[in-house]
Amino acid sequence: MVLHPVLGKLVSKRVVLASASPRRQEILTNVGLRFEVVPSWFKETLEKSYFAAPYEYAVETAKQKALEVANRMHVKHLRTPDVVIGADTIVSVDEQILEKPVDKQDAYRMLSRLNGKEHSVFTGVAIIHCSSKDNQLEMEVTDFYEETKVKFSDLSEDLLWEYIHSGEPMDKAGGYGIQALGGMLVEYVHGDFLNVMGFPLNHFCKKLAELYYPPSKHNVQHKKYDSIPSVDTFENLSDVESESSNFTEHKGASKLDSSGMCSSGSIYNSENSSSVRSGFMVPLENRNGMPENATRLPSKILELMDGFRASKALFVASKLKMFDHLKNKGPLKAVDIANEVGTSVCGTERLLDACAALGLLEKTPQGYSNTDSTNTYLTSDGEYSLHGYIIHSNDHLWPLFTYLESAVKEGSRQNHRAFGKKAEDLFKDYYHSQEVKQRFMAAMHSIAHLTARDVATAFDLSRFKSACDLGGCTGALAHELVQIYPNLKVTVFDLPEVIANTSYFQPSAQHTAPVTFVSGDFFKDNLPEADLYILSRVLHDWPDEKVHVLLSKISAVCKPGSALLVAESVLDEQKTCPPTAVLQSLSMTEGKQRSGSEYKQLLEKHGFTNVQIKITENLLDVVLCFKTLSP
Numbered sequence: 012m013v014l015h016p017v018l019g020k021l022v023s024k025r026v027v028l029a030s031a032s033p034r035r036q037e038i039l040t041n042v043g044l045r046f047e048v049v050p051s052w053f054k055e056t057l058e059k060s061y062f063a064a065p066y067e068y069a070v071e072t073a074k075q076k077a078l079e080v081a082n083r084m085h086v087k088h089l090r091t092p093d094v095v096i097g098a099d100t101i102v103s104v105d106e107q108i109l110e111k112p113v114d115k116q117d118a119y120r121m122l123s124r125l126n127g128k129e130h131s132v133f134t135g136v137a138i139i140h141c142s143s144k145d146n147q148l149e150m151e152v153t154d155f156y157e158e159t160k161v162k163f164s165d166l167s168e169d170l171l172w173e174y175i176h177s178g179e180p181m182d183k184a185g186g187y188g189i190q191a192l193g194g195m196l197v198e199y200v201h202g203d204f205l206n207v208m209g210f211p212l213n214h215f216c217k218k219l220a221e222l223y224y225p226p227s228k229h230n231v232q233h234k235k236y237d238s239i240p241s242v243d244t245f246e247n248l249s250d251v252e253s254e255s256s257n258f259t260e261h262k263g264a265s266k267l268d269s270s271g272m273c274s275s276g277s278i279y280n281s282e283n284s285s286s287v288r289s290g291f292m293v294p295l296e297n298r299n300g301m302p303e304n305a306t307r308l309p310s311k312i313l314e315l316m317d318g319f320r321a322s323k324a325l326f327v328a329s330k331l332k333m334f335d336h337l338k339n340k341g342p343l344k345a346v347d348i349a350n351e352v353g354t355s356v357c358g359t360e361r362l363l364d365a366c367a368a369l370g371l372l373e374k375t376p377q378g379y380s381n382t383d384s385t386n387t388y389l390t391s392d393g394e395y396s397l398h399g400y401i402i403h404s405n406d407h408l409w410p411l412f413t414y415l416e417s418a419v420k421e422g423s424r425q426n427h428r429a430f431g432k433k434a435e436d437l438f439k440d441y442y443h444s445q446e447v448k449q450r451f452m453a454a455m456h457s458i459a460h461l462t463a464r465d466v467a468t469a470f471d472l473s474r475f476k477s478a479c480d481l482g483g484c485t486g487a488l489a490h491e492l493v494q495i496y497p498n499l500k501v502t503v504f505d506l507p508e509v510i511a512n513t514s515y516f517q518p519s520a521q522h523t524a525p526v527t528f529v530s531g532d533f534f535k536d537n538l539p540e541a542d543l544y545i546l547s548r549v550l551h552d553w554p555d556e557k558v559h560v561l562l563s564k565i566s567a568v569c570k571p572g573s574a575l576l577v578a579e580s581v582l583d584e585q586k587t588c589p590p591t592a593v594l595q596s597l598s599m600t601e602g603k604q605r606s607g608s609e610y611k612q613l614l615e616k617h618g619f620t621n622v623q624i625k626i627t628e629n630l631l632d633v634v635l636c637f638k639t640l641s642p
């Protein structure tokens with residue numbers, strides 16, 4: 012999917028759409044972007060005569076909408092978003108700006124002006140990247156606009172009034188909605204249709220590409236970002252990715268303080284095709300080479316020092332199912348939640364306040380309520396719930412990490428200290444305790460379900476007729492695959508104890524081809540036949556020797572032209588990125604996280620060639636390779 016790598020840059024960020032427009036929400040949701048909606052309170056009352064051109068008004072309004080939300084979220088809830096997106100759509104005819112009609116007469120006035128003529132629809136968009144430094148909000152603003160020309164046919168008075176009485180014009184710029192009944196009024200459209208609906212998606216993706224994939228130093232003269240970057244292969248992963256990993260190093264945005272003032276001095280300077288600004292913060296150094304702000308609190312370090320408290324607060328609130336109660340009954344006071352879950356009122360209040368401080372809850376005089384992303388990810392029954400993984404982190408990983416010091420000294424797992432059992436014995440518990448098994452499967456399911464779409468679409472797999480997901484657990488990836496590739500038959504192959512417990516995790520309404528579950532041990536048993544084998548989150552569990560055994564087994568059953576898809580978090584060549592994968596290594600299992608070149612080497616050794624790696628930035632990256640004639 013071509014757009015995906017660019018939008019993928021937003022996956023790990025807290026994205027807020029500062030707009031109440033259902034069309035904007037729909038356009039961004041349709042392309043898989045996950046975001047919170049916080050409608051802006053900015054009143055659209057800027058003095059139009061101050062703007063030289065109509066689009067300048069739309070851009071400034073979009074910017075003010077986004078700034079208002081960024082500031083409000085920072086100040087009111089101490090919950091600074093990473094990215095805030097604002098937009099404003101206007102219709103312009105004869106140099107006049109038309110916004111939403113205030114009543115039916117106003118709608119009639121607007122539609123009559125548009126009747127039989129061509130007009131322009133401008134949407135201004137502001138993308139604000141926020142960060143909080145010593146509790147001060149810092150913002151980098153990028154803005155742009157898109158113009159689409161629309162021509163109305165000659166329309167009769169009756170038709171105009173009939174349209175107005177439909178109620179459709181009232182919440183739309185220019186008094187019409189091209190995407191619904193209003194489409195009947197339109198003779199032609201020149202330009203981006205979605206721009207008329209309120210959000211120029213294509214230009215937005217190009218702007219993100221400029222921000223996240225800036226031209227490299229070497230070819231700055233030649234590289235022009237008028238297209239959206241597509242799949243990163245192993246060969247071309249190098250400089251663009253590494254140079255773009257830290258947003259604050261990018262040119263192409265203006266830096267604002269929380270008052271909305273641009274540090275370069277200019278508050279308004281928009282161009283259609285680019286918005287290159289100056290004004291980057293460079294740490295000042297005094298003569299001794301000591302950063303001048305050394306006496307200010309180092310926020311990153313403080314954040315890390317407090318990280319364990321934050322994690323535990325999240326774990327405990329999840330374990331006590333506080334987010335579930337709030338989803339069903341919120342807003343609730345601390346005393347109500349304490350009564351529901353059987354905890355102390357004072358302890359509950361402190362925990363809920365901590366969750367609010369961490370941005371997981373909203374606190375108002377009416378009580379506490381979940382944020383949108385808490386409803387989506389933290390309640391136990393949501394489709395994209397991470398509850399299973401959080402409970403696994405609390406019950407299994409937390410005790411292990413308590414013994415990290417011994418783990419580092421001894422270079423081995425600490426299961427015996429954390430659980431009084433050796434790792435092998437603990438593993439047997441998974442088979443004997445139904446509760447532990449379900450918890451572990453729920454944890455694996457959470458991650459597999461959340462990453463399934465990215466894994467399934469990282470490469471075009473439509474050429475394959477059959478796939479076998481080795482260690483595919485609950486079938487979360489398999490179900491996504493059959494949905495995306497209707498001609499693909501997918502088999503999940505996993506241990507009998509796992510397969511026996513998959514029914515709980517199956518999607519309730521199955522509109523797609525069913526997935527087949529087969530029990531077996533991929534080290535010992537024959538593998539089902541397939542054109543495409545999948546190993547998702549399997550290889551990092553095993554040391555190289557075991558990986559060789561498994562790969563040679565797959566290679567032996569793979570016919571030439573068949574492929575192997577590996578989904579893992581791929582480390583950079585320095586092995587310091589991404590941090591989640593690097594931190595996971597501290598569990599000291601006998602397996603390990605590997606870099607792109609390590610995966611390439613392992614796979615090539617077993618006759619797999621044309622190794623391509625796609626960095627998805629959503630926990631799991633994807634490696635695809637093909638079996639050649641002779642290993």
Ligand SMILES: Cc1cn([C@H]2C[C@H](O)[C@@H](COP(=O)(O)OP(=O)(O)OP(=O)(O)O)O2)c(=O)[nH]c1=O
Nearest residue numbers: 030031032099100183184187188189207208209
């Ligand atoms: C011209 C046209 C506009 N529109 C809509 C897009 C925008 O939602 C709306 C213009 O109003 P806006 O002020 O841009 O947006 P909004 O009020 O809907 O939301 P917010 O201010 O919270 O961001 O008109 C259509 O849906 N179809 C059309 O054909």
